[in-house]
Amino acid sequence: MGVSESRRGPSGGALPGLTPPLEEVTARLRRLFQREGVALGYLFGSCAQGAMRPDSDVDIAVVLDGSGEELYERFRRLIVGVRDALGTERFDLLLLNRAPPTLKFDVITTGKLLYAESEERLNDFEADAFRRYLDTAHLRAVQGEYLRQRARAWCSENER
Secondary structure: OOOOHHHEOOOOOEOOOOOOOHHHHHHHHHHHHHHOOOOEEEEEOHHHHOOOOOOOOEEEEEEOOOOHHHHHHHHHHHHHHHHHHHOOOOEEEEEHHHOOHHHHHHHHHHOEEEEEOOHHHHHHHHHHHHHHHHHOHHHHHHHHHHHHHHHHHHHHHHHO
């Protein structure tokens, strides 16, 4: 017996580890994000790209307000809420507040926005993420060149 159409992901494949259909899961996540005061919530990775495999997990990224112990407690509650909404523990929950510029850029350019508390908050966060990504482009280029040089040197040393 196959998986019903309502239990298939964007790629048409069965959603691994998810009992409810993807549309229901995203609706549950939106309600959770609103209830828990999430500023922004994204789905990213293979699920957002429609390329889930049987061993895939669900990648979710959020922006939360707060700091210190309050932020930790809110994130902890959110982990429990996401587990309940998905009906599985096969997920990664990323706190975008603390993510490096390249990861923020990847999430906002390839992910799917699930929730935004306001258009202004969304615009501010994404503009800041783009700016920081562009500001660090030179550093990534320098690092990439250094790694290429080290790889060439290593290959030359090991050819002998």
